[in-house]
Amino acid sequence: MIGRLEAALDRRMLLGMGAAAGLGAMLPRLARAAQQPELIPQVRAVVERWVGPGKFPGMVASLGLPGREPEYVARGSEGFNDADPVTADSLFRIYSMTKPLTGMAAMELVAQGRIGLDQPVADVLPEYAHMMVQDEYDGSITALHAALRPITMRHLVTHSSGIGYTIIQQGPIKALMEDKGLVAGQISRMKLPGLFRGEPVKGLDLFARGLAQVPLVADPGTRWSYSMGLDLMGRVIEVVSGRPFDAYLQDTIFGPAGMTSTGFRVSAADAHRLTTNYAAVGGVLAPIDEGETSIYLDKPAFPFGGAGLVSTPRDYDRFLRMLAQMGMIDGVRVLSESAVRMGTSNLLPPGVLVPEMFGGPSGFGAGGRVGQGAESGLYGWSGAAGTVGMVDMAQGLRSQIFVQFMPPNAFDLLPEFQKALKADVLAILEKH
Structure with a gap:
């Protein structure tokens, strides 16, 4: 909603x-x-x-x-x-x-040559090397295929990575993400219907690892789908810079x-x-x-x-x-x-x-x-x-x-x- x-x-x-x-x-x-x-x-x-x-x-x-x-x-x-x-x-x-x-922070790393715009995310976060993709957008989380190409830094900052978003997705993949605490920020101490997004996982590193275990909703580079790509970019920046995001x-x-x-x-x-x-x-x-x-x-x-x-x-x-x-x-x-x-x-x-x-x-x-x-x-x-x-x-x-x-x-x-x-x-x- x-x-x-x-x-x-x-x-x-x-x-x-x-x-x-x-x-x-x-x-x-x-x-x-x-x-x-x-x-x-x-x-x-x-x-x-x-x-x-x-x-x-x-x-x-x-x-x-x-x-x-x-x-x-x-x-x-x-x-x-x-x-x-x-x-x-x-x-x-x-x-x-x-x-x-977050996007501009990433662009500065690109400008410095520390990451490449079309560099695979897996070069920095190896757990993203072999991603699986839903055969149908927001469909089954067991009917999957191997991603046609790697997720790149470009994909993360432009919402074209295929990564999901609990404020967008519906059905079993939304439930899977919420169960893993892969949720979008915080709103209130009150757990209000329609606004409560679930309890987030503790730690950007654990967030990144958990997100790698969730199927993509589309093949990277094929569809614009509002995503947690910029949240994941925070972890990329953290690893590349060697400093907390x-x-x-x-x-x-x-x-x-x-x-x-x-x-x-x-x-x-x-x-x-x-x-x-x-x-x-x-x-x-x-x-x-x-x-x-x-x-x-x-x-x-x-x-x-x-x-x-x-x-x-x-x-x-x-x-x-x-x-x-x-x-x-x-x-x-x-x-x-x-x-x-x-x-x-x-x-x-x-x-x-x-x-x-x-x-x-x-x-x-x-x-x-x-x-x-x-x-x-x-x-x-x-x-x-x-x-x-x-x-x-x-x-x-x-x-x-x-x-x-x-x-x-x-x-x-x-x-x-x-x-x-x-x-x-x-x-x-x-x-x-």
Whole structure:
């Protein structure tokens, strides 16, 4: 259920935001609009309309012009029972917006020559040398055939590996993965029907070994299927670098990029900054993970490279701005230019297409959707609790919205946001 709902957000939001940001050669004029007293009045109106009693406790949206700090719109509080004002420094569960960060970390290793984009994963993790594949997608887990080709690093970062995902798969393979603790991140201490994903296996190494024992849902390189490929890439990075995956991200991306509030765990001292996550039930928001008692205060079972990070609007904008500036921010080189260009380009194997429900037709890069045609230059992804982040690599424009509710298409907030964002960008162009 969660996978389908997240897919709907990916389709509706990234395509819509792509239309807003992919406005062609006129966008460089946005840089001259930086002196405007307000860049996003329509977005502000949407945020204000959706924040309040009976709606959302708070949310943050932003628009960043090339090379500049973004304009933030922040309204409301961090929860209905949390009076702290929500700000650009409030902590949000970004779920699948973790994937681009893991993907870019992998691209840096490719750029350094430490792994190859088309290198078999089995070269690093030998247990993946002889994978079996379901004869029928989501069918029997005993009617299998040997994989036609090895899983490669390219396959992991583009969801073309054939690895399954408990938020997507159905039937016996979903049950098998859940029984083995091969689940996608964490949501709440409450074991809620439809949201509880099972108890995850303890340790990224054990996760990787267990996943190798599960049949693939498709032959590698033949089908785009949303997967735990980026979670497995975390283990690849760990083995290749010789450092724990979470420490590697901290030392190579978060620290150099000045992302001071991004990580897989929230400290007790920062619990007051963590927003509340809600489940939308019959149009009513019910708290499922409050900041002061959040499951994110505990050490996670392992660092989920596909869905495990908590971040802030300010931090994630720094990531997007760093990408837009080809790996540089504030005079610091975080990633090589070649890694950024590679990761934000279309890396899909020939003949593999992104399904329409996930934003296709489009390309796919390192953990994020890549626009094509009129959307050329766009790169970004969304999260299962209502967060979206994108960057126009051609023009340097970044946009985000941060809110916390599941499923993220339970309300019309996000489509309204995309419409308002487009209106604001067009208004800036008309004036300049």
